[in-house]
Amino acid sequence: MTILRDEIRPNPKATTKRLHVVTWGCQMNVYDSARMGDVLAPHGYVPTAAPGDADLVILNTCHIRDRATEKMFSELGRLRLLKLAREAAGQTMILAVAGCVAQAEGAQILARAPYVDLVFGPQTYHRLPALLERAASGSRVLDTEFPAEEKFDFLPDEAAPQTPGGVIAFLTIQEGCDKFCSFCVVPYTRGAESSRSAAAVLAEARRLIASGARELVLLGQNVNAWHGLGLDGRDWRLDRLLRELAELPGLLRLRYTTSHPRDMNDDLIACHGEIPALMPFLHLPVQSGSDRILAAMNRRHNIALFDRLVEKLRIARPDIALSSDFIVGHPGETDADFAATLALVARTGFAMAYSFKYSPRPGTPAAQRADHVPPDIADARLQELQALLRRQQDAFNADCAGRSLDVLFTGPGRHPGQVAGRSPYLQPVHITGPVSLIGTQARVKISRAFPNSLSAGNWTDLSQPPNQERACA
Ligand code: SF4
Secondary structure (H helix, E strand, C coil), rough: CCCCCCHHCCCCCCCCCEEEEEECCHHHHHHHHHHHHHHHHHHHHEEEECCHHCCCCCCCCCCCCHHHHHHHHHHHHHHHHHHHHHHHHCCCCCEEEEECCCCHHHHHHHHCCCCCCCEECCCCCCHHHHHHHHHHHHEEECCCCCCCCHHHHCCCCCCCCCCCCCCCCEECECCCCCCCCCCCCCHHHHCCCCCCHHHHHHHHHHHHHCCCCCCCEEECCCCHHHHEEECCCCEHHHHHHHHHCCCCCCEEEEEEEEEHHHHHHHHHHHHHHHHEEEEEEECCCCCCCCCHHHHHHCCCCCCHHHHHHHHHHHCCCCCCCEEEEEEECCCCCCCHHHHHHHHHHHHHHHCCEEEEEEECCCCCCCHHHHCCHHHHHHHHHHHHHHHHHHHHHHHHHHHHCCCCCEEEEEECCCCCEEEEECCCCEEEEEECCCCHHHEEEEEEEEEEEEECCCEEEEEEEECCCCCCCCCCC
């Protein structure tokens, strides 16, 4: 199917329509939802927080979480009632399902939910105006192709992309994955790895900064596998892109997520010691502490490699803090394997981490295995791991009390007179201060640490570059 750029040009005759997007899942889905808004804005769509007022409701789904399909159908059932109410009042609502569940189960969604008008995958949202036109004319539409054209090339240039909070902005630089971990659906729902060019990334970064962003979070399913056409016509790796981005006027902070240990090369590690704007906090999923399970997961890295990476990162940037992902109870996991995971956590020390009990995803190799871990054993292991990770996170936060940290202020706090921001380690920080701090970075003295946030009394303007303090833990 050929898509013309005309399809996303502003339509001067467009009347105002209301758009409500429900977003589940990772930051990449948050980014995609915002880009859908950008694509539809020239066609007269404005956001609404009330789904009952919406001419178009998009459910942007995630396939990673447990029982994703059931949750989606349950939400669709609620939206159906709103759609019926609008129809009874002589109005319409187009109900669309997007994202990874749409990609994986598109035909089944249309079959099981006859009130859904449109199903489209993560690679085709740039086609939304044309798809909506077909849906509005009464067709039920399914588009889950992996089109040859790059969707990013079809996003409107003129619109400053909408970003959550504005001060911290997501920027997708890479999509898809070629790793095929045994438990993961991403290679099937997002397709093969593909990277945007450096010029496209830099252009979007400039637009985001011009619209108020001071911190950019580069996104990709496998972000450190990014390699794209550089400004000099050569193939660049992520380290080169980071160095270029760090030079952009107005940008205070940079992060990138999510990385694979296998793609963490020495040039990228060196960036952590040499680019002050690159925050000293890295999310590096390891999944298990057992080489036997890592092999069963098809992770393509082992524990020796992970330990070496941690050591190199801490040499390059002594104040770096780490977070990670863990899956407990992968098929075949024994008590000894799990003990190796606990040992890895204990010797590494994480500032925070995400941990989940393995749950099978249809179509993945791990789901076909016969040696599933009994649920009660997997539950007990998860609790033990989470208790250890919780203690590490508490210790990390507690150690921040009394220290001075650079905080980027992102918006008002929960209470009158408060402003809220993020520390270099992504902890929410609340202080009593003027709203004029929003969008700036200041050094604050942390007075109290809570399980998931920090608070501070004093602050000083930062005219110097971000400091390089040691990590809390
Ligand atoms: S590297 Fe990440 S995205 Fe790719 S298959 Fe493995 S878990 Fe999924």
